[in-house]
Amino acid sequence: MTTVRIPPTLREQTGGQRELPAEGDTVRDLLDDLTSRFPALEDQLPFANVYVEGEDVRTLDGLETEVRPGSTVILLPAMAGGA
Amino acid sequence: MPTYRELLQQVRAEIAEIDAARGRELVDRGEAIIVDVREQDEWDEGHIPGAVHISRGNLESRIERAAPDPTQPVVLYCSVGNRSAFAAKTLEEMGYEDVVSLAGGFTDWKRNGHPVELHSGLDAPRRARYSRHLLIPEVGEQGQLRLLDSKVLLIGAGGLGSPASLYLAAAGVGRLGIVDADVVDESNLQRQIVHSTERLGEAKVESAKRTIEALNPDVQVVAYKERLTSENVERILADGWDVIVDGADNFPTRYLVNDASVWHGIPVVHGSIYRFEGQVTVFKPGAGPCYRCLFPTPPPPELAPSCAEGGVLGVLPGVIGSLQANEALKLALGIGEPLVGRLLLFDALSAEFNEVKLRRDPDCPVCGEHPTITDYIDYVEFCAGTREPA
Numbered sequence: 001m002t003t004v005r006i007p008p009t010l011r012e013q014t015g016g017q018r019e020l021p022a023e024g025d026t027v028r029d030l031l032d033d034l035t036s037r038f039p040a041l042e043d044q045l046p047f048a049n050v051y052v053e054g055e056d057v058r059t060l061d062g063l064e065t066e067v068r069p070g071s072t073v074i075l076l077p078a079m080a081g082g083a
Numbered sequence: 084m085p086t087y088r089e090l091l092q093q094v095r096a097e098i099a100e101i102d103a104a105r106g107r108e109l110v111d112r113g114e115a116i117i118v119d120v121r122e123q124d125e126w127d128e129g130h131i132p133g134a135v136h137i138s139r140g141n142l143e144s145r146i147e148r149a150a151p152d153p154t155q156p157v158v159l160y161c162s163v164g165n166r167s168a169f170a171a172k173t174l175e176e177m178g179y180e181d182v183v184s185l186a187g188g189f190t191d192w193k194r195n196g197h198p199v200e201l202h203s204g205l206d207a208p209r210r211a212r213y214s215r216h217l218l219i220p221e222v223g224e225q226g227q228l229r230l231l232d233s234k235v236l237l238i239g240a241g242g243l244g245s246p247a248s249l250y251l252a253a254a255g256v257g258r259l260g261i262v263d264a265d266v267v268d269e270s271n272l273q274r275q276i277v278h279s280t281e282r283l284g285e286a287k288v289e290s291a292k293r294t295i296e297a298l299n300p301d302v303q304v305v306a307y308k309e310r311l312t313s314e315n316v317e318r319i320l321a322d323g324w325d326v327i328v329d330g331a332d333n334f335p336t337r338y339l340v341n342d343a344s345v346w347h348g349i350p351v352v353h354g355s356i357y358r359f360e361g362q363v364t365v366f367k368p369g370a371g372p373c374y375r376c377l378f379p380t381p382p383p384p385e386l387a388p389s390c391a392e393g394g395v396l397g398v399l400p401g402v403i404g405s406l407q408a409n410e411a412l413k414l415a416l417g418i419g420e421p422l423v424g425r426l427l428l429f430d431a432l433s434a435e436f437n438e439v440k441l442r443r444d445p446d447c448p449v450c451g452e453h454p455t456i457t458d459y460i461d462y463v464e465f466c467a468g469t470r471e472p473a
Contacts, residue, residue: 005437008358009388018432047382051439059442074428074439078378079355079362081390082400083241083275083332 002030002067005074010048013040022073027052028063030073048077091165098171100186103195106131106158110197115156116149118142120170121189123210125162131192132200139166142173148220153178160185160192204228209301213255221418227255231301233415236260236324238311238340240287242390242400243330243354243407245277250408251328252295252302256415259295259302260324263287264310274397311336313459316343326411327351330404332389334381335462341366341374342459345450350421352410354403357388359396359431361403364422364441365410368450371423376444376451383468399431 004022006014014020015038022030027050035042050057050065051074057065067073085093101109109115110131117134119126126136137145139161150157157179159167167184174182185192193199204224205213209231216222216230235256237244240263248259265287267278275287282290288306295304307319311331320343329340329351337353344351350367353374366373381387406427413419428437448456 008360009386009393044382044386047378047380047386049377054437054439056440056442058444059440074437076362076426076428076439077382078334078337078387079357079360080334080337080381080387081332081355081357081393081395082239082243082330083271083390 001069002071002073004030004034005072007048007075007077007079009077009079010041010044010075013044014038025066026063027057027065027067027073030067031063044077045075048075050075091168094172095168095184098168098175099183100164100168101158101183102186103191103197106160106185106192107195107197109156109158115158117158117160118146118149118170119161119189120159120167121161125189127204129189129193129199129201131160131189132198134160134200139170142170143177146174146177146179150179154180156181156183158183158185161188163188163190209255212299212301216254222416226416226418229417230255230412230415231257233326234258234260234322234324235326235328235411235415236262236319237328237330238262238336239330239332240275240277240291241265241271241330241332242274242356242395243404244291244328245275246401246404247328247330247354247408247411248277248291248295249298250405251411252299254408254412255299255301256412257301257303258305260305260307260319260322261288261291262307262309262311262319263291264308274395274400276401311339313339313462316459320347320349324349326414328407328411329353330400330407332391334384334387334466337374338381338465339459339462342449342456344368345373350414352407352414354400354407356395356399356403357390358394359399361399361429361431362426363403363406363410363429364426365414367414367421367423372441372443373447373450375449376447377426377441379444379447381466381468384466396431399429402429402431 001021003019022033024030119130119134119136120139122138135149159170161167164186171182171184213227216227240261267282267285267290277291277294286308288308292304292306345368348368354363413421424441426439445452
């Protein structure tokens with residue numbers, strides 16, 4: 001079980017949850033688990049960066065990046081707001 | 084009890100003295116630390132080039148900063164060589180091994196035709212205004228002069244631009260450019276603290292200019308009452324900016340700022356906010372990733388609500404905009420570790436900061452090894468998702 005941090009712009013799709021537990025050994029598994037429970041996330045995820053232990057998974061093994069129980073996983077979509 | 088004359092004579096007998104000619108040799112060789120122990124007003128009227136100023140009264144507390152190594156040669160001088168004799172005695176007692184006093188002091192130095200550097204530093208009112216900066220070794224007078232000479236461009240005079248511009252102005256950043264096409268609206272005042280109720284309906288750049296100039300007359304505000312576009316960005320950047328503080332409220336402007344900054348080699352202090360959370364980072368061309376390395380493709384508008392649509396806690400831009408000012412000041416001063424390659428995340432509800440690493444993308448279309456975007460594009464269209472990202 002890994003806890004995934006949900007950014008504010010994705011909380012409408014997750015019933016307002018700030019963090020969600022997810023099952024899986026890789027980032028892909030975690031995201032599949034989340035979208036199976038929160039299908040509205042699916043459209044958003046392609047625009048969100050994923051960080052495991054503070055590292056962008058694009059610089060690791062992408063969606064195949066392994067996660068361990070207790071790993072810190074952060075979803076991060078772009079936010080433009082500044083005003 | 085010895086008289087002053089007797090005491091001076093006794094001290095001069097115990098310390099080493101050099102004359103102006105020997106002093107000149109040491110100054111030219113550049114190995115010794117030259118310390119002027121006179122008062123500020125004497126220093127201001129001229130001093131030995133390359134000298135540091137530590138008035139006699141501050142000598143014990145500040146010498147270690149100027150001369151951390153007690154084996155390094157130190158030359159002390161004052162106006163005629165008396166105060167520097169006592170100062171030399173003090174430094175010897177503190178353990179400095181190679182201390183000399185310049186006999187005849189600055190007076191003899193000038194009389195012998197050696198070079199004099201006229202003080203071009205802060206005047207008395209500025210020393211008072213920036214006194215808390217002057218006390219910090221990493222800033223000091225040189226740093227403050229650097230700030231007064233620096234030029235920061237703010238994109239947006241809104242939530243982030245308000246605190247950022249106020250703190251940069253208070254810090255004495257000499258020139259602040261502000262780009263914003265909007266007028267002050269009632270819904271802005273819950274967070275945009277550079278404006279006020281009496282400015283409703285006024286152009287934001289004019290309102291910000293008035294507030295900033297009232298706060299600090301040292302700051303020159305350049306107001307651009309326009310939205311940053313591909314058409315005006317070159318004209319605005321041609322005014323010469325050291326740092327850009329990006330507090331825009333939309334994706335097209337974010338990507339435009341990024342591309343322009345990469346091509347001009349200007350660091351961008353990026354901040355963004357939504358509801359209770361904010362992000363800050365520094366995109367420094369050549370030293371770290373750019374905005375496109377982080378977010379190659381903007382989310383479609385329907386998936387990326389703005390603060391106008393989703394709301395924002397009023398104090399949140401205060402936190403994030405202040406962090407942006409902090410980064411901009413560090414970049415202007417050349418101190419500390421700016422947030423290059425690091426994205427700082429702040430969650431106001433949990434009062435937590437998180438940090439993730441950002442890496443340069445070698446395939447980035449703008450800052451990568453083989454860029455495919457080399458001129459301004461239609462950013463509105465790019466962000467509307469009707470055009471595939473390159």
